Amino acid sequence: MGVAKYTKDAKGQITDVTLQSGIHVKSFYGPEDLERIGFSYEKDLADPGAYPFTRAIHREGYRSRAWTTRQYTGFGTSRETNERFKLMIAHGQTGLNVAFDLPTQMGYDSDDPRAEGEVGRVGMAVDSLRDFETAFRDIDLAKIGSGLTINAVASIMLAMYQAVAEKYGYDARVISATPQNDILKEMIGRGAWIFPVEPAVKLIGDTIEYSMTTMPRTNPVSICGYHIRESGATPAQEIAYAILIANAYIDNVLPRGYDIDEFVGRFSFNFNVFGNIWEQVAKFRAARKLWAKNLKEKYGVKKESNMFMRGLFGGGGYGLTKAQPENNIMRGAYYALSAALAGAQTIALCSYDEAYTIPTPHSAVISLRTLQLLMDEVGLRDTVDPLAGSYFIETLTKEMEEKIEGEMEEIRKVGGIIPAVATGYIQRLVSRQAYDFEKGIQSGELLKVGVNIHTEGESKDVELHEYTGETAERQIEELKRVRRERNQRETARTLKDFEQATRAGKNVMPYLVECCKAYATVGEMTNVFREVFGEFKEPGLF
Amino acid sequence: MAKTIRVLIAKPGLDGHDRGAKVVAHALMAAGMEVIYTGLHQTVEQIVAVALQEDVDVIGLSIMSGAHIPITEKLVRKAGEAGIGDKTIVVGGVIPGRDIPRLRELGVRGVFPGGTPFAEIVRVIRENVRRD
Numbered sequence A: 001m002g003v004a005k006y007t008k009d010a011k012g013q014i015t016d017v018t019l020q021s022g023i024h025v026k027s028f029y030g031p032e033d034l035e036r037i038g039f040s041y042e043k044d045l046a047d048p049g050a051y052p053f054t055r056a057i058h059r060e061g062y063r064s065r066a067w068t069t070r071q072y073t074g075f076g077t078s079r080e081t082n083e084r085f086k087l088m089i090a091h092g093q094t095g096l097n098v099a100f101d102l103p104t105q106m107g108y109d110s111d112d113p114r115a116e117g118e119v120g121r122v123g124m125a126v127d128s129l130r131d132f133e134t135a136f137r138d139i140d141l142a143k144i145g146s147g148l149t150i151n152a153v154a155s156i157m158l159a160m161y162q163a164v165a166e167k168y169g170y171d172a173r174v175i176s177a178t179p180q181n182d183i184l185k186e187m188i189g190r191g192a193w194i195f196p197v198e199p200a201v202k203l204i205g206d207t208i209e210y211s212m213t214t215m216p217r218t219n220p221v222s223i224c225g226y227h228i229r230e231s232g233a234t235p236a237q238e239i240a241y242a243i244l245i246a247n248a249y250i251d252n253v254l255p256r257g258y259d260i261d262e263f264v265g266r267f268s269f270n271f272n273v274f275g276n277i278w279e280q281v282a283k284f285r286a287a288r289k290l291w292a293k294n295l296k297e298k299y300g301v302k303k304e305s306n307m308f309m310r311g312l313f314g315g316g317g318y319g320l321t322k323a324q325p326e327n328n329i330m331r332g333a334y335y336a337l338s339a340a341l342a343g344a345q346t347i348a349l350c351s352y353d354e355a356y357t358i359p360t361p362h363s364a365v366i367s368l369r370t371l372q373l374l375m376d377e378v379g380l381r382d383t384v385d386p387l388a389g390s391y392f393i394e395t396l397t398k399e400m401e402e403k404i405e406g407e408m409e410e411i412r413k414v415g416g417i418i419p420a421v422a423t424g425y426i427q428r429l430v431s432r433q434a435y436d437f438e439k440g441i442q443s444g445e446l447l448k449v450g451v452n453i454h455t456e457g458e459s460k461d462v463e464l465h466e467y468t469g470e471t472a473e474r475q476i477e478e479l480k481r482v483r484r485e486r487n488q489r490e491t492a493r494t495l496k497d498f499e500q501a502t503r504a505g506k507n508v509m510p511y512l513v514e515c516c517k518a519y520a521t522v523g524e525m526t527n528v529f530r531e532v533f534g535e536f537k538e539p540g541l542f
Numbered sequence B: 001m002a003k004t005i006r007v008l009i010a011k012p013g014l015d016g017h018d019r020g021a022k023v024v025a026h027a028l029m030a031a032g033m034e035v036i037y038t039g040l041h042q043t044v045e046q047i048v049a050v051a052l053q054e055d056v057d058v059i060g061l062s063i064m065s066g067a068h069i070p071i072t073e074k075l076v077r078k079a080g081e082a083g084i085g086d087k088t089i090v091v092g093g094v095i096p097g098r099d100i101p102r103l104r105e106l107g108v109r110g111v112f113p114g115g116t117p118f119a120e121i122v123r124v125i126r127e128n129v130r131r132d
Helices: A031-036 A041-045 A078-090 A128-135 A154-169 A185-186 A197-214 A225-230 A235-256 A276-297 A327-341 A359-376 A392-413 A415-424 A425-443 A469-484 A488-504 A511-516 A521-532 B017-029 B044-054 B066-082 B097-105 B118-131
Strands: A004-009 A012-017 A095-099 A145-149 A177-179 A222-224 A267-271 A311-315 A346-349 B006-010 B034-038 B058-062 B088-093 B110-113
Touching: A031 A392, A031 A511, A041 A392, A041 B088, A078 A095, A078 A128, A078 A359, A095 A511, A128 A154, A145 A154, A154 A177, A154 A197, A154 A511, A154 A521, A185 A225, A185 A235, A185 A276, A185 A415, A185 A425, A197 A235, A197 A415, A197 A511, A197 A521, A222 A235, A225 A267, A235 A267, A235 A392, A235 A415, A267 A276, A276 A327, A276 B110, A311 A327, A327 A346, A327 A359, A327 A511, A327 B058, A346 A359, A415 A425, A425 B017, A425 B066, A425 B118, A488 A521, A488 B097, A511 A521, B006 B017, B006 B044, B017 B058, B017 B088, B017 B118, B044 B058, B044 B066, B058 B066, B066 B088, B066 B097, B088 B118, B097 B110, B110 B118
Parallel strands: A095 A145, A145 A177, A222 A267, A267 A311, A311 A346, B006 B034, B006 B058, B058 B088, B088 B110
Antiparallel strands: A004 A012
């Protein structure tokens, strides 16, 4: 989805285009449009690298540094994941983005009854430090940064990352992890939440505080408009909710006595790229500007580089189709183009087979090549913000900005982002929209190639990533060995210290690092949180 | 007047991708059915208990994680044990074509991979519930 609505007359001429965020596109734009929106180069754009950073956060853009390519990778055991990491690095990938299996994301050990059938299926299974030792073996953690796509137990994974790095001789100050660590978006979409809103947000505050003092190259939180959009939000809502969520995390850290300039510069974002190309470009430009304005005007951030909206723009999973799967390769190319035209720092693409399966090595490399082709072959690094000054793009960017501000206002009206998530207001809104979009696709009001236009009848299955029960068996065997061989007294001691710290409301991170080093399991650590915090109660759908 | 069809939309397992489940819930309601939605992270035992308690006609499983076969096998077994093996079971989600025969063998009446038209889902449910 994400296509605009087109109205045509009897001759087939387009008479109206309505973008997903509700903006109408005219047949052409001119100087009078810039006049109408009160366009000012200094106020609305400024040069690349200058406030409000609409054009780019760095003056030289991709000339100084191409975007980081970071395909989402991980499946089976840590051994298989390590092999795939090395394959992607050998093919020129410059950062890792670790996928975890569902038991790990939900804090269950691989031999927990709730993990049955899920071990190693949608990502790598992690039970203890032993798995990280294998996954990151022979990878230069001082050079390669790692995205850790995990949220409810991101604190545990970040602690484990520090533990593995130190075990391999790296100083915590040189490593760079980017845990996703955005629990409010999990409650809106994606659903990998465990604990209630308040302690869940407090844990994020802990990781931000700890990173600031101990792992300064870590980006402790990656706020994901991405999944909110996948769940049915419009591009304007995607940005609006992400900024409000980021503010909720800031508001958790500030009362701990820090200056905002000490930590906000490490926040990063993850946004989606499917849909109308112009709307995406305008969305990212408006988002950069609004984030900078929000930090400067609302929070009084002083240092300009702390106002950068850095992020991973990519994915586009919901835009992909099962029908005519090879078309997804082309879709990916256009999605990446819009991210690159909008100045993304990091880009990842869903692979063309992802509507069916975990990407095969072949399809993962095609995604990487798509990004490299844009970077090295067709000119996306030539000049910064190449669409700037277009009557259309500047008007649209301004209109997107207004739409985003309007969506933020709607949330303020219901009491702010935390009540809007806790009561299910946003969840109900986006699921209703998702239903309307599906109806639009099914009625043909919204066009989708291969689905409701240019169709070919039955589509064939693509090559599938094979999952076997052996993965779980091997993982459980290894887990049992770790449990048997570790220093039991040390594990018990670190878990007890961690529990006391959790109950006392202390920052849990240093205690988690000790637990990880003592080979406490993910399940054991999460159970402490479950006991102390309880679980999130999902609001009703209707 | 025909009895209103009651459908339980369930999200078994640990996966939290619920866009599809919620969209289908809306579509079934629009078609005049009563929908009960379990919410996320349900065990098969919990789903069977709700199906029993709510006396539904249909159990709809939404599974995106790839674990559709083991989960469905377990659901069919547990529903049988609970004496509700006669309910119409349908499954939707990320379901590769090659897995459809196995799901049918288990007694699943409708398999709905992503992109299945709402009309098709409604038709299959109505036909099966009527036949029952």
